[in-house]
Amino acid sequence: MSQSGAVDGTGYDLVLRGQRVMTTAGEVAREVGVTGGRIVAIEPLGNGLSGATVVELADDEVLLPGLVDTHVHVNEPGRTDWEGFASATRAAAAGGVTTIIDMPLNSIPPTCDVAALEAKQDSARDQAFVDVGFWGGAIPGNSAHLRPLHDRGVFGFKCFLLHSGVDEFPHLDVEEMEADMAILAEFDSIMIVHAEDSRAIDRAPSPQGDKYGRFLASRPRGAENVAVAEVIERARWTGVRAHVLHLSSSDALPMIRSAKRDGVRLTVETCPHYLTLTAEEVPDGATAYKCCPPIREAANRELLWEGLLDGTIDCVVSDHSPSTLDLKDLENGDFGVAWGGVSSLQLGLSLVWTEARRRGIPLSQVVEWMAVRPAELIRLTSKGKLALGYDADLSVFAPDQSYVVDPAKLRHKNPITPYAQKPLSGVVRRTFLRGAEIDGRTPTGRLIGRG
Ligand SMILES: [Zn+2]
Numbered sequence: 001m002s003q004s005g006a007v008d009g010t011g012y013d014l015v016l017r018g019q020r021v022m023t024t025a026g027e028v029a030r031e032v033g034v035t036g037g038r039i040v041a042i043e044p045l046g047n048g049l050s051g052a053t054v055v056e057l058a059d060d061e062v063l064l065p066g067l068v069d070t071h072v073h074v075n076e077p078g079r080t081d082w083e084g085f086a087s088a089t090r091a092a093a094a095g096g097v098t099t100i101i102d103m104p105l106n107s108i109p110p111t112c113d114v115a116a117l118e119a120k121q122d123s124a125r126d127q128a129f130v131d132v133g134f135w136g137g138a139i140p141g142n143s144a145h146l147r148p149l150h151d152r153g154v155f156g157f158k159c160f161l162l163h164s165g166v167d168e169f170p171h172l173d174v175e176e177m178e179a180d181m182a183i184l185a186e187f188d189s190i191m192i193v194h195a196e197d198s199r200a201i202d203r204a205p206s207p208q209g210d211k212y213g214r215f216l217a218s219r220p221r222g223a224e225n226v227a228v229a230e231v232i233e234r235a236r237w238t239g240v241r242a243h244v245l246h247l248s249s250s251d252a253l254p255m256i257r258s259a260k261r262d263g264v265r266l267t268v269e270t271c272p273h274y275l276t277l278t279a280e281e282v283p284d285g286a287t288a289y290k291c292c293p294p295i296r297e298a299a300n301r302e303l304l305w306e307g308l309l310d311g312t313i314d315c316v317v318s319d320h321s322p323s324t325l326d327l328k329d330l331e332n333g334d335f336g337v338a339w340g341g342v343s344s345l346q347l348g349l350s351l352v353w354t355e356a357r358r359r360g361i362p363l364s365q366v367v368e369w370m371a372v373r374p375a376e377l378i379r380l381t382s383k384g385k386l387a388l389g390y391d392a393d394l395s396v397f398a399p400d401q402s403y404v405v406d407p408a409k410l411r412h413k414n415p416i417t418p419y420a421q422k423p424l425s426g427v428v429r430r431t432f433l434r435g436a437e438i439d440g441r442t443p444t445g446r447l448i449g450r451g
Helices: 084-095 114-124 143-151 174-186 196-204 213-218 221-238 250-262 273-274 298-309 347-358 363-377
Strands: 003-004 012-023 026-035 038-042 051-056 064-066 068-071 099-101 130-134 157-160 190-194 240-246 266-270 394-404 422-434
Touching: 003 084, 012 038, 012 363, 026 099, 026 363, 038 084, 038 273, 064 363, 068 084, 068 298, 068 347, 068 363, 084 422, 114 130, 114 143, 114 394, 143 174, 157 174, 174 190, 174 221, 196 221, 221 240, 221 250, 221 266, 250 266, 250 298, 250 347, 266 363, 273 298, 347 394, 347 422
Parallel strands: 012 051, 012 064, 068 099, 099 130, 157 190, 190 240, 240 266
Antiparallel strands: 003 051, 012 026, 026 038, 064 394, 394 422
């Protein structure tokens, strides 16, 4: 890759040229012209578009649309020692992610009314290196705040069906969830659900100790299956759009297929850790692997890949959910007390690509799962594709370059990772936001909202 200024100053703000440009028609040799932060020309390579800045891709590089990660816990304000907008968005940019949607909880206050949304926006505004949008929260007693939050641009609402992990974001029971779904249906918003059932988890064995098997038994598939069934039926009854977050139990795939076939307005995501890690490989006391729902057996992972390939699962997003080192309880390795969450904002593309490639799945499919479909989930019509009129959010990706994960090179605030020393394929070399390269020093991210 090389870069040179234009001779005459006319033409586009930025031109990118390469043999491998991931357009909506697949990977083709193209020149891409960017003006005013948007993609305004896509022409055959060789047409010689001129630009104030010209980027020539190397032979081993693919130009990708920036990924859209709709499941990120930034935790600021309130738990800024866990993560923050500057560190999270630097990690995103380093991983080729150019838009994140922040989850409503783990920050204080949680995003459950307009004042809290404004507090978040004030925190994010001057320190975001990628574009940032927000989910609202649905908790007991805040039904009257849903419409005002919607009007202020949140992309939808998250609820839990069991304890969320933080006391200031209580969970809904299924009747409360249905009541809020009915409200959201009135203005065609979306309910996104952490689908594990509180009653089922209460009856499962307790998770204490350093044995992963015991932790796994404490978060049984049945707890997910029951909750997913509730989401499906309540979505069916209310007509709301509903989305199952971080699906881990492959047992739920047949009923999701069935619901989709029936026309229930349902979408489903899974995460890199469920697609790349297995319960069998988790060492005793390795709480970096703890997340909820949990990483399950290898056979389960295979079925999740099948579900992705047949479209039962719509998209792959990170569920980046960091905490401080001490809350991960790395020293004692007790799965009962450690914070549950895997932080992979920076690694998601490499993780999913490494595994996809091993399975003979093309890069274009990975882009579909991690950029196109998440943008569609939140109806973001300016992002997620390398296409005319879209924001020039782009990354230069070297799919065949391999590396070994070095936690010291992760940009998120507390670089705890189950992927340390894991060999991966695919390096993000440069990332552009609305046509300007993200340099990690000057925050150029914007706050985005619905519509
Ligand atoms: Zn989450």
